[in-house]
Amino acid sequence: MTVLSIKDLNVTFSTEGGRLHALKDVSFDVPERRIVGVVGESGCGKSTLINAILGLLADNGRVDAGSITFEGEDLTRLGPARMQELRGQRISTVFQDPMGALNPVLSVGRQMRNIQYRSGRSRSEKDARSEAMLRQVRIPDAQAALARYPHEFSGGMRQRVAIAMALMMRPALLIADEPTTALDATLEVATIELLRELQQDIACSVLFISHHLGVIAELCDDVVVMYAGEVVERGTTRQVFHTPRHPYARRLLECDPARQSGRTRHLPTIPGEIPDLRQRPPGCVFATRCDQRVDACDKVPPDVAVETGHVARCVLAEAR
Amino acid sequence: MVIVSVAMLILFCMIYLIPGDPAAVALGPRATDAMREGLRIKMGLDKPVWVQFWNFFFAAWQGDLGRDVLSDRLVATVVMEQLPYTLALIFGGISWSVALGIPLGCWAAVERGTMADRIVGVLSVAVIAVPSFVVAIYALLIFAVALRWLPAIGAGEPGDIGDQLVHLILPSLAVGLGWVGYIARMVRASMLEVLESQHIRTARAFGLPERMITYRYALTIAILPTVTLLGVGIGQMLSSAVFAEIVFARPGVGKLVYDAILTRNYPLVTGAVLVTTILFVLLNLLADLIVGALDPRVRSRL
Structure with missing residues (x-):
């Protein structure tokens, strides 16, 4: 599946x-x-x-x-x-920057409650769920943590809070x-x-x-x-x-x-730079930086299945 | 405290530099030189300038602002009688500007680049550009004289809150209208900035409804600079309150100062301006406290 x-x-x-x-x-x-x-x-x-x-x-x-x-x-x-x-x-997401990814003026508990707005649970059920989730990402004293604001957590803890929110x-x-x-x-x-x-x-x-x-x-x-x-x-x-x-x-x-x-x-x-994506080269996009470039690289490269589940977009890749 | 003291010094110097003899004004044209001299000694005007300031300064910190030259009533009492009217006017002005400015600015930011945004932008600049006394006169002409919807002058029957509120509508609009524009522009700018931030993207990635994102996640942050701006803007509102009080013949500190200046009633001028300064400082403090209440980051730094 x-x-x-x-x-x-x-x-x-x-x-x-x-x-x-x-x-x-x-x-x-x-x-x-x-x-x-x-x-x-x-x-x-x-x-x-x-x-x-x-x-x-x-x-x-x-x-x-x-x-x-x-x-x-x-x-x-x-x-x-x-x-x-x-x-x-x-589908949920954890973003790169734990400093900026949480709302600075809402408490962690409030933000976690808002994520569950669709669940139809009561407020205390939502808070219990948030607390369990925080405990699962090993936030110490999860109940008190709900009342705290993102700036009161360290970077690593903030990222764990963000993960808890994403998996809520x-x-x-x-x-x-x-x-x-x-x-x-x-x-x-x-x-x-x-x-x-x-x-x-x-x-x-x-x-x-x-x-x-x-x-x-x-x-x-x-x-x-x-x-x-x-x-x-x-x-x-x-x-x-x-x-x-x-x-x-x-x-x-x-x-x-x-x-x-x-x-x-x-x-x-790797010498060279990524080509200007407004003017893509007609053939292989890596050709300008490639040390194994051949004439065939000027044409659109095929997706070659080299093994089951292993695919490379290169004319030089061959099935074994 | 320091701000109020500095303001007192500046105020005292300005009053001292104004030409004219308060004793002469108080006693009228038919007074004799001896009478004037007597009053001058009573008012302390014969002493050196620094002694005058020292006396004024010390008395003021003890709540004694001197006596009204014309009526001989305590200045503090006279000012305090008028203060509620001015306070009501300023809070009315703030209510207008907040009630119209924040939704307009928010709307313009959400509808960025559309016709609605442009219309709000033009309107904001227009109301900022119109002086408050012009607003006062036209509001008076349209709503009170031509349409007869609202009363033209006065502050309403004492004790009748409803009547007083009806009398407050037009003057407070005159005080607050320009601020609708300032606030709309300010809120729009900070909303646009906040809506671009990473945590708003996260909120969207968590599937939160757009309404919740706009009002709970973005606006709560975007109004913070506006609250600070309003704290400073109260000074400007106090000055437009003078015009509004004169045009609408309302009682109030602005009207009091205006009349006192015309009659060279110096103790009353200094007293009223001093009270206004203290009011300004207190309202500024209030604005800072509101920011602290809204922003946990500020709160933890206090």
Whole structure:
């Protein structure tokens, strides 16, 4: 069973310099109870992807083609009222910045109660539920915490409160948008463990967005590698990390500081920059930075299934 | 305390620099030189200027603002009699500006870029630009003289709250109308800023209804700068209250000061202005306390 299935999704934004093609032919699945990681540099379309799923694209953005199927419904065709019903209830989100993600003038308890506004429970039932949820994310003295305001919590606690809020309604899909990037290393590990524990408890799927390869390798079952608004490679974490088939994925893994053996003075980088998304190259989007470029790269590259579930968008990738 | 003391010093200097002899005014044209000299000694005007200030300063802190030169009543009593009228006028003005300005600004922010937004924008600038005495005169002409909906002058029957409120409508509109524009613009700007923030995006991602997001999540933050602005704006409202009180022939501190200046009734001028200054400081403090009550971040810093 797949919870979320994205097929040939295309998202564009109208800008002063022309239409910006932010997502191009994005396809991947999030199976039930699996954690799918999305990696890529900044500007590769991770945030656009989240906003497209949530139906919260900016006013100048729109889904041009493709579908986002969630529990049998195509989210790109749903009206705003139905979308709002799904958000926070069936699809929930944890955002990157725990400092700014909570409302500063409402108490934590009030915000958690508001999230349950659709549940039809009584006020005391809602508060009991909030308290249980806070306890589950290991907030000490959960009952007193309900009366406190976000600025009274530390960064790590705030992120756990945000996770508690996101999982409040036991969603089928949790989108985690770089939830650990703003935290320091020890907190990062603790938060990852907490997320995994909660995911198993609630039995939800997770779409985990990060640029931290170590975290992805640690936590995720599947990986989607994005570059310039395209999915260049996807497969299980093992497939992608052990036998990357797209040159970009390979280079990205080589650049991970954690993978450097021995001491080195120079961290490898990928030369060049992401192309201007208003004028996409006609062929492969990575061609300008690729060290294995061939003539065929001037044409639109095919999605090659190298193994079951392992797909790379590159002419050089071959099925084994 | 410091602000009030500094204000007293400035006030005293200004009064001292105004030409004219209060004793002469008090006694009228037919008084003899000896009578004038006698009154000057009684009022302390023969002493050096710093002694005059010192006496005034000390007496004022003890609540003694001197006596009204014309009626010989205590200045404090005279001012306190008029104060409720001015307070009512200012709170009426604030009510108008808040009741119209906040919804308009909020609406303009939510409907950003639409015709409604533009109309609110133009109207805001228009009402800011019109001086309050012009508003007062036209409000009087239209609603009291031409349409006869509302009374033209006075403050209403003493003791009859309903009648007093009806008499308050037009003068307070004159005081508050310009502030409708300020507040609408201020609320619009801060709403737009707040609606862009990360926590509003989170609230949307949690599927909260747009109404709840606008009014509970965004507006509660967006009105904070407006409350601070209103605290400062009370000073400006006090000055427009003078015009409103004159145009509508209402009793009040503004009218009192105006009459006292015309008759060189210095103790009354200083007393009334001093009370107004204290009022301004207190209302500013009140605004800060309201911000503290609305914003837990400010509260925890206190």
